[in-house]
Amino acid sequence: MNDDPRLNGLLAGLPEREWLRLAPQLEWVDMPLGKVLYEPGCPLSHIYFLTSAIVSLLYVMEDGASAEIAIVGHEGAVGIALFMGGETTPSRAVVQSAGHGYRLKAQALKDEFNRAESMMHQLLRYTQALITQMGQTAVCNRHHSLDQQLCRWLLLSLDRLPGNELIMTQELIANMLGVRREGVTEAALKLQRAGLIHYVRGHITIVDRRGLERRTCECYEVVRKEYQRLLTAPLPHQA
Amino acid sequence: MNDDPRLNGLLAGLPEREWLRLAPQLEWVDMPLGKVLYEPGCPLSHIYFLTSAIVSLLYVMEDGASAEIAIVGHEGAVGIALFMGGETTPSRAVVQSAGHGYRLKAQALKDEFNRAESMMHQLLRYTQALITQMGQTAVCNRHHSLDQQLCRWLLLSLDRLPGNELIMTQELIANMLGVRREGVTEAALKLQRAGLIHYVRGHITIVDRRGLERRTCECYEVVRKEYQRLLTAPLPHQA
DNA sequence: CGTCATCTGTGCGCTGTCATACATAGGGAT
DNA sequence: ATCCCTATGTATGACAGCGCACAGATGACG
Numbered sequence: 001m002n003d004d005p006r007l008n009g010l011l012a013g014l015p016e017r018e019w020l021r022l023a024p025q026l027e028w029v030d031m032p033l034g035k036v037l038y039e040p041g042c043p044l045s046h047i048y049f050l051t052s053a054i055v056s057l058l059y060v061m062e063d064g065a066s067a068e069i070a071i072v073g074h075e076g077a078v079g080i081a082l083f084m085g086g087e088t089t090p091s092r093a094v095v096q097s098a099g100h101g102y103r104l105k106a107q108a109l110k111d112e113f114n115r116a117e118s119m120m121h122q123l124l125r126y127t128q129a130l131i132t133q134m135g136q137t138a139v140c141n142r143h144h145s146l147d148q149q150l151c152r153w154l155l156l157s158l159d160r161l162p163g164n165e166l167i168m169t170q171e172l173i174a175n176m177l178g179v180r181r182e183g184v185t186e187a188a189l190k191l192q193r194a195g196l197i198h199y200v201r202g203h204i205t206i207v208d209r210r211g212l213e214r215r216t217c218e219c220y221e222v223v224r225k226e227y228q229r230l231l232t233a234p235l236p237h238q239a
Numbered sequence: 240m241n242d243d244p245r246l247n248g249l250l251a252g253l254p255e256r257e258w259l260r261l262a263p264q265l266e267w268v269d270m271p272l273g274k275v276l277y278e279p280g281c282p283l284s285h286i287y288f289l290t291s292a293i294v295s296l297l298y299v300m301e302d303g304a305s306a307e308i309a310i311v312g313h314e315g316a317v318g319i320a321l322f323m324g325g326e327t328t329p330s331r332a333v334v335q336s337a338g339h340g341y342r343l344k345a346q347a348l349k350d351e352f353n354r355a356e357s358m359m360h361q362l363l364r365y366t367q368a369l370i371t372q373m374g375q376t377a378v379c380n381r382h383h384s385l386d387q388q389l390c391r392w393l394l395l396s397l398d399r400l401p402g403n404e405l406i407m408t409q410e411l412i413a414n415m416l417g418v419r420r421e422g423v424t425e426a427a428l429k430l431q432r433a434g435l436i437h438y439v440r441g442h443i444t445i446v447d448r449r450g451l452e453r454r455t456c457e458c459y460e461v462v463r464k465e466y467q468r469l470l471t472a473p474l475p476h477q478a
Numbered sequence: 479c480g481t482c483a484t485c486t487g488t489g490c491g492c493t494g495t496c497a498t499a500c501a502t503a504g505g506g507a508t
Numbered sequence: 509a510t511c512c513c514t515a516t517g518t519a520t521g522a523c524a525g526c527g528c529a530c531a532g533a534t535g536a537c538g
Contacts, residue, residue: 059378062457067381069374084367085360086469090461091374121324128323131370135308135330138377139298142306142417145494169515178381180496185516201504201515218301222329230325385525408485419526424486440485440534 002028005102007051009075009231010122018118026102031055033167037078037093044087046103047079053099054160056176058092067141067178070133071096071153073160075231076126082106083113083123096176097161097168129230133223140219141178149177150187151216154197156223158206166204191215241267244341246290248314248470249361257357265341270294272406276317276332283326285342286318292338293399295415297331306380306417309372310335312399314470315365321345322352322362335415336400336407368469372462379458380417388416389426390455393436395462397445405443430454 005026006012006019014022027046031037031053038044040060048055055078057070069091072078078101081089104112112119133156140149153176157166170188174181188204191197196211197204206212213220244265245251245258253261266285270276270292277283279299287294294317296309308330311317317340320328343351351358372395379388392415396405409427413420427443430436435450436443445451452459 057374059374061378061382065382067378069377081367083363084370085364086367086465089367090371090465124322125324127366127370128320128325128328131323131366131373132329134370134373134377135296135298138308138373138380139300139306139417141377141380143300143304171515178378181515182497182517183495185518189517199516226325226329410485420485421487421527422525424488428487438486 003051003100005049005051007074008049008077008102010077010126011049011102013118013122013231015118022104022112022119025104025108027104029101029103031095031099031101033095033098035095037095038089040090040092041088044079044082045106047077047082047106047109048101048103049077050074050101051099053095053101054097054157056094056096058094058176059090060092065178066092066175068176069137070130071156071160072130075160075227076130077123080123080127080130082109083120084127096172097157097166125230129227132226132230136219136223140217144217144219146177146179146183147187147190148215148217148219149179150184150191151212152220153177154204154206155209155212155216155220158209159224164206164209166206167202168204169202242290242339244288244290246313247288247316247341249316249365250288250341252357252361252470254357257351261343261351261358264343264347266343268340268342270334270338270340272334272337274334276334277328278331279329280327283318283321284345286316286321286345286348287332287340287342288316289313289340290338292334292340293336293396295333295335297333297415298329299331304417305331305414307415308376309369310395310399311369314399314466315369316362319362319366319369321348322359323366335411336396336405364469368466371465371469375458375462379456383456383458385416385418385422386426386429387454387456387458389423389430390451391459392416393443393445394448394451394455394459397448398463403445403448405445406441407443408441 005023011019029048037048037055050072051074055072056068057072058066058068060066078093081087140152153173154166158164170184171181174184177184188197188199192199194211196208198207199205244262250258276287276294289311290313294311295307296311297305297307299305317332320326379391392412393405397403409423410420413423416423427436427438431438433450435447436445438444
């Protein structure tokens with residue numbers, strides 16, 4: 001019942017020769033909501049290529065406050081520290097939307113990395129896209145309103161999911177954005193009253209995608225374009 | 240009158256064999272205050288290994304508002320998009336503290352990258368450190384006070400400079416932090432009254448470094464430790 | 479020596495977000 | 509059907525940072 005590994009953009013982008021070498025080493029993994037793929041400072045055992053799940057990269061402060069610094073979906077991989085050489089990161093990876101993925105043992109990736117060409121360039125390019133997202137998140141945190149950031153977040157998530165529905169409570173979104181739950185309630189209410197979204201107890205339906213795009217800040221577009229530019233295999237769910 | 244290229248941590252960390260191959264291709268460059276190394280979307284012609292300058296990576300919004308997402312000093316390099324494979328980035332690199340560095344032609348780097356081992360791992364590790372700084376910046380923007388962020392910024396800058404003086408107006412700092420100049424004035428006043436720093440028209444002297452460390456948020460320490468951990472060649476100017 | 483641009487200090491009202499507290503409502507479990 | 513947990517809506521006061529306006533102070537330069 002496993003889904004196709006090549007739903008993952010990075011794997012799909014590999015030339016046949018490299019793909020055949022890699023495929024037998026991929027392990028299918030279930031990713032239920034809330035599953036933690038790695039904790040800050042823990043050596044990574046695998047790199048995860050997502051097919052249907054969404055994973056949030058979170059920075060958690062000492063006082064427990066947290067902020068999402070990037071979203072990863074089927075366009076990318078979780079655990080880039082593995083090939084970056086640092087072994088660990090100060091971030092935490094949590095499944096934000098249940099689904100599946102494939103993982104590759106740390107050693108296998110390193111072997112691959114030392115001889116392969118496409119795989120490496122593929123991953124490096126993806127890394128740059130991820131970096132762009134992180135930077136844009138930082139700027140967005142500084143300059144844009146919660147309303148705009150919520151739109152950005154909804155759109156970025158939607159781009160990584162099939163359909164037009166998100167399973168996500170306002171409490172969780174608040175965690176992702178690093179704001180209060182009440183703030184998200186207010187912002188979401190505005191969007192609902194404007195007829196852009198509809199939600200009930202953790203089920204958010206995007207009614208008017210264009211409307212969201214008009215309300216969000218430039219950050220969404222910057223990130224989207226950069227992903228498109230850098231990743232040869234385009235995001236299937238993207239408009 | 241050129242300074243030693245191996246003041247740069249990445250170059251210093253290379254094994255002799257690779258260093259000898261690379262050295263003749265390095266070009267010494269002057270980096271006056273305000274010099275722009277690259278603009279968003281412009282293909283990079285060189286990678287810059289800094290020896291004595293400090294460069295800010297800025298994200299500039301459509302309305303002109305900007306925020307620094309990372310600081311680069313003699314521990315690193317500017318233009319990582321070159322080897323990441325994306326060719327360009329949405330960020331802007333501006334010299335924040337005048338000094339010098341060495342640059343390497345894009346093609347030379349790529350040639351190097353394709354056959355070299357240490358150089359690549361060196362750069363990848365550095366990239367991860369940079370990523371950490373970006374992420375931490377994003378979280379800091381979200382959760383910490385301007386007072387704390389100013390301390391963080393001063394410390395991060397100081398770690399990349401000799402001595403204990405910064406040449407930097409409050410206006411410029413405000414630009415880096417993405418806040419109002421007046422806000423920086425107020426925060427700086429507090430620090431001066433507490434006897435931690437002393438400043439006059441663009442000259443900031445750090446009087447009590449420990450005091451700043453006590454006032455700043457955890458973000459500074461996280462970034463510092465991660466740089467230390469990832470970069471085998473330690474930062475010379477660091478405490 | 480005087481002028482002027484630049485840098486720093488201060489006040490004021492405004493807005494967005496926070497902290498806290500509490501009210502309502504959907505929907506699953508029994 | 510009932511209960512209860514979880515999700516969502518609302519109010520209130522506090523406060524940080526913003527935008528704007530302007531004053532003083534320093535130092536470069538003619």
